[in-house]
Amino acid sequence: MPEAIGGERTLTGPEKAAALLLMMGRPPAARLLKQFDQPDLQALARAAAGLGAMSPTTLDRLVDEFVSDFSACADLIGDAAQVKSLLADALPPEQIAGIFSPESAEPNQVDVWRTLAETPEAAVIAFLIAERPTTATYILSKLDSSVATKVVAALPRDRRNAALCGLVAPLDVTPLAARLIEEAVGGALKQAPKAAADVEGRSRLAGIINGLDPPEAEDAMRALEQVRPKDAAIVKTMLFSFNDLPRLSERARALLFDRASIDIVVMALRGTDADFRDTVLSSMPSRGRRLVEGELSSGASAPPRDIAKARKAITEIVLGMASRNEIELGGSPAEAA
Template sequence: MSQLTTFTKAQKAAAILVAMGKPSAAKLLKFFKQEELKALVDAARVLRTIPQAELEKIVAEFEAEFTEGAGLLDSSDKMDTLVSEHLSPEEMNALMGKPSMKAGDQSASVWEQLEAVTPDRLAAFVASEHPQTTALVLSKLSPPLAAKVVVLLDKAVRGEVVKRMVSLGQTSPAALRILENRLRAQVLAESAGKDTSAGHSRVASLLNELDKDALDEVMDDLAATGSRDVEAIRARLFSFEDIALLSQRSRVSLFDGVSTELVTLALRGAPGPLAEAVLSAIGARSRRMIEAELASGGENVPADEILKARKQIASTALRLAQEGVVELPNLQQAA
């Protein structure tokens, strides 16, 4: 008996999305309602391997096309990755039925609420604190957030703070309550009262859709208005041309998961220094393939396809920067 008859509609849809791959499937995710996304994730969890023949029948039923060679699919893991990479933490929490942790949410502990506070806000608080207090605060944060705060600390105290974290012992409940109250009053209250980070991210997301020249022009216009948000917005901007400003380590991390086809398309017509910055971060074999493809021509490649490829790579850099994998340059100083 064919497995096809035992698949639910949600399972079939999950199988097709996984087979499509991240770039194509990501375009479709935004059209699903929250309950439909949850049904897809739940359906993927009960799927195991799907033989090629069965997958072809599913695809034929949906009258769609898929990339040859999809083969056997680990649907649960791939669906989790696919959804998590294209939904915000807040959307993921809502999708999976988890409570949303926001600054000022009194139902969560102080330390849970701090996870929603920006690293620079936390760094500003601990900057005037004793290294022992800073060490205690960092020890209570999640490792990804604590790491981002550490790199923002003054170099003169950074080593001392880390040293104290190593030898940190038990803290009395009374002292911990005092610290939590101060954090609640000085960090969480201010963050909840005036949190403009969402607005900065919203504007930056819009501007990141522009080409480099248009982006610079809009930012100049914004600066001319005297807006105090220019620096915060600029810190969230990144274009394909800014790859040359990344460290070699960050460039290698960025292109580690980018396909050679996408890199080739993005490098069409790119200036020599920018192309070299990209190619120097790629393995020798892949570099030779890309250079050979670029040398073979490509004058008929639509400009909008090249721009789309560059935006996709820039978006990947921004996502990896949020995850702490890639360190973006200070674009304002580099400008």
């Protein structure tokens, strides 16, 4: 409700706030503006645009409502240009345009989520992995269920489970937080083509290195670490060799033994130490494990070429399951980065 200040000019609440912010100047006012939500910013912008000239006496009495001491200043003129100048230090241009043209703000917000749904899945996945779980859950809640299903299926297991649990009872998101998330998504969308290309390039490189013999693979990774250490850390999480079997989860090894024949497992394990065999075979059903251990205890030798071939077959089975998101090889790219 408008309120007269000492018999001078009658001001509404938004007009008082606009006058005080304009007196503060850009740096402090910009910090305060970041705390306003969209409706308040719109009301403030309208009030400032029609504020006009205010005498020092009116300003002095206005400030007396908030503080005990205030020195008189020059006449202050409030208009749209002034408030736009203040907002420029606190908000992006698109949001300022939305404040002064409210009818155009909502379509822009809708476009963010529509564009995200049309973005390559690899780029969306990389973006979500880099975000906090609560933020990722909010973003997933804005996607169509069919799109969200594809994205969730490709997330690392811990992130996938956290996102799904969060969707059951989503947290309340303040207007300010929602706006910040939308701005982050909008910025990520601008980088989406590059992000998708980066993901594809790393996947292709990991596939090539996985096909090399261990000495060659190690040499290639050393070279990559020297030139592009961050990419090397991410690619490393996508690599797998026979010697990495112990770091697979028990579930992943159990799935492996469902697909690999006893003969291949026996041949691949020849020449390995007891600790390695015990760890790997701990996930195998007891009957199959006894058969494998019986064959290995016979002490029969095998040509190195046959052993290498069997180990490569095991590795290819594991990589195939990982590519279909049936298992995970280890740490996520986000953790490596």
